[in-house]
Amino acid sequence: xxxxxxxxxxxxxxxxxxxxxxxxxxxxxxxxxxxxxxxxxxxxxxxxxxxxxxxxxxxxxxxxxxxxxxxxxxxxxxxxxxxxxxxxxxxxxxxxxxxxxxxxxxxxxxxxxxxxxxxxxxxxxxxxxxxxxxxxxxxxxxxxxxxxxxxxxxxxxxxxxxxxxxxxxxxxxxxxxxxxxxxxxxxxxxxxxxxxxxxxxxxxxxxxxxxxxxxxxxxxxxxxxxxxxxxxxxxxxxxxxxxxxxxxxxxxxxxxxxxxxxxxxxxxxxxxxxxxxxxxxxxxxxxxxxxxxxxxxxxxxxxxxxxxxxxx
Numbered sequence: 028x029x030x031x032x033x034x035x036x037x038x039x040x041x042x043x044x045x046x047x048x049x050x051x052x053x054x055x056x057x058x059x060x061x062x063x064x065x066x067x068x069x070x071x072x073x074x075x076x077x078x079x080x081x082x083x084x085x086x087x088x089x090x091x092x093x094x095x096x097x098x099x100x101x102x103x104x105x106x107x108x109x110x111x112x113x114x115x116x117x118x119x120x121x122x123x124x125x126x127x128x129x130x131x132x133x134x135x136x137x138x139x140x141x142x143x144x145x146x147x148x149x150x151x152x153x154x155x156x157x158x159x160x161x162x163x164x165x166x167x168x169x170x171x172x173x174x175x176x177x178x179x180x181x182x183x184x185x186x187x188x189x190x191x192x193x194x195x196x197x198x199x200x201x202x203x204x205x206x207x208x209x210x211x212x213x214x215x216x217x218x219x220x221x222x223x224x225x226x227x228x229x230x231x232x233x234x235x236x237x238x239x240x241x242x243x244x245x246x247x248x249x250x251x252x253x254x255x256x257x258x259x260x261x262x263x264x265x266x267x268x269x270x271x272x273x274x275x276x277x278x279x280x281x282x283x284x285x286x287x288x289x290x291x292x293x294x295x296x297x298x299x300x301x302x303x304x305x306x307x308x309x310x311x312x313x314x315x316x317x318x319x320x321x322x323x324x325x326x327x328x329x330x331x332x333x334x335x336x337x338x339x
Contacts, residue, residue: 032085034058034059034086037114038089038090043133043242044088045198046196046197046242046245047249049246072117075121079124087127089119094164095200097230105163107164115132119132128185130184130186131187132171148263149305176188189249192239193302194240194245201331208272208275213337217285225288229290231295232291236301237301238265238304240264251313260308264306266320282325
């Protein structure tokens with residue numbers, strides 16, 4: 028990808044898109060094409076087609092999506108399916124029509140069956156039933172993978188796909204009604220510490236195992252793939268290391284400095300028992316993560332303290 032390439036980052040204000048933009052700018056890519064959701068509704072097929080026809084980007088990072096944790100995924104099931112299907116289909120098809128040189132579609136580890144063998148290999152896709160709470164989101168992401176594959180098969184488009192594990196980092200969502208587990212735990216422990224509470228309640232049993240990747244590492248992987256990878260096979264992006272939600276909670280508790288106890292609400296859903304990515308395929312392509320979890324959480328907590336996000 029040349030430094031003067033006209034690069035459209037869809038979803039540039041989100042956690043993933045903003046991380047990609049920061050890295051591109053740092054690496055000297057100055058011709059970035061950016062539109063907020065108020066400027067361009069990616070669910071509107073006509074608007075997306077006009078945008079691509081007029082702007083003619085050469086490269087696309089498709090990081091736009093409607094996202095959330097278990098509660099949001101399970102509450103807004105119709106919205107999650109419709110919005111993500113429309114965003115994905117509209118951008119990929121418009122990229123095809125505009126003869127975009129290369130597109131990278133970003134999905135999620137939730138595409139895999141709930142009870143798939145661990146760690147999750149790319150060829151486990153569509154081998155079993157999805158986890159119920161985020162099934163609509165997963166189906167939309169699977170559709171994106173298949174669009175990249177079939178547009179490559181039928182039209183020869185160089186559209187690639189990457190499936191990141193659970194992410195955290197700058198521009199994460201700390202709203203407890205919509206956030207994922209790691210930022211939610213940071214907010215819970217911080218709030219309890221400030222209030223002098225003696226307990227923090229955590230959803231589920233604490234036993235599910237999860238893998239976490241700093242979003243700056245994902246951005247690095249995205250740029251690496253855009254520059255070096257042209258395969259049909261979608262690629263897992265992660266660390267290849269996981270820990271239990273309880274272990275994560277204890278780690279965050281220590282970093283935040285909360286001294287009370289943990290209470291697990293076992294009436295709440297656990298979600299998938301384990302979601303560890305097999306990242307051997309990506310590592311064989313030459314990429315490996317750089318930011319370890321404890322250092323990543325420490326930097327995130329320091330930044331949100333400085334920003335005042337947790338005070339609201």
